[in-house]
Amino acid sequence: MYDIIINFSYLIASVLFIFGLKGLTHPRTAVRGNFLGACGMFLAVVVTLTDKHIVSYEYIILGIIIGSAIGAALAIKIEMTSMPELVALLNGFGGAASIFVAGAALIEGGSLTNSPVLQLTIATAASGLIGAVTFWGSLVAFGKLQGIISENAVVFSGQQIINALLAVVVLGLSVGVVLHPEVFSLYWVLVGVASILGVLLVIPIGGADMPVVVALLNSYSGLAAAATGFVLSNNVLIITGSLVGASGIILTHIMCKAMNRSLTNVLFGVMAAGGDGGPTADEVYGGKVKSASPEEVALLFDAARRVVIVPGYGMAVSQAQHPVASLASLLESRGATVEYAIHPVAGRMPGHMNVLMAEADVPYESLKDMDEINQTFDQVDVALVIGANDVVNPLARTDPSSPIAGMPIIDVDKAKTVVIIKRSLSPGFAGIPNPLFSLDNSLMLFGDGKKMVLDIITALKES
């Protein structure tokens, strides 16, 4: 009877998680969805506290208090620009939690669960392996996002061979854990070697590919939870882990598509073929780049009926979101239509730019996906590119030998006028010049993003 109540509660919790995710299909229902998810979690934890294996509660309560305090502090303090760092960290914690839970279950030797021995041991090895790779991979990703570790791809000779060898050792140790579950130290050696593998797998991945890696590690953290579910024969863990795993895989796929990179290329730190054959900066820019003043740009905006703003991560770095949003409101109050074109990799994680714009009070209806807005650029009077480079580079469409060839871009070059706010003509992550800057209908506004937008606003108000 007792088992029935517990399992029934877990089922309700799983259903609440599914409804929670379903709520995220629209911004209007999303807050309620998140609340339903939290209710599911609360139910699952409270029911588990009645488990008959529990003999004392002090460490449970203490752990929950400490963890909740840290979690709450992180959630309240974190800047929206640092959201990828937080998600990377939480991915890692999820992985680490799986390592410890599976390790404890191995020591208890199945007395906590009714899993068959073979399932218990295989799932334990999987939890330790995936958990360790997730934890250390996430820490490296966090370090790269924070700038503690070089953001560039760290590649050394023989890297692939070392990784392959480590993978073989990890698999061998996993078999060892399955065959000799009574030798606990084997499990911890497995966790140790998998940790090295986790570090080496993420270290060669360059900064531009971070959105893919964070999404992939998100998926791994879900799979680690699912593996732990198999260890404990616990359906709520299996279901939740699968949901998270599926979510991470989908996001990884979307990010890869948005950069026109295959997952293997990202994982092995390979930039797309080509790159050397492209035109040099001098050939592209030589005498053709026109620069403008904020006052001239204000005149353009004054006459514009339809404006599209293309924000890139550079905008967030110069903290220009709020001025950009004010500029948009000002233009709208003068009768213009203003929309935002969001490239899927505009930020440093999936959907990051949307959150940054939402923080600046931009209504989500004005944030348009790339595919949606690209069809309408021939009717756009002014496109304002701020802090973006590679995602508006027409070479992706025109030059098949370019490293970004085939990458979907925002077609700002088709607008009547393009204004690009940028500090200099320096290249983006792809390291190639951008012919957009020297087009006849392009104007460069050189300077700090925030200052330039504020100058445009001042000039507009004076006119």
Added chain:
Amino acid sequence: MEMFIMSFTVFVLAIFVGFEIITKIPPTLHTPLMSGSNAISGITLVGAVVSTGTELWITTVLGFLSVVLASINVVGGFMVTNRMLAMFRKKS
């Protein structure tokens, strides 16, 4: 073996449910989706709580560590997701 097949069935079906729902989530909400999935993958807390409460000191230590980590995920994940989603709701 029967037990495993049951669990595996749940696993595979849940992945399909995940794919069905998550492909319908608009790109605008992908960041809250990730932090929200961090929160629910803190469900490991359920296993962690039981390990912590047992008599063996070693499993209590391991359980305690995972209770702390999973609680960070649960509380941090739900709270930060809520914070982001509230920003999306503000203007509409």
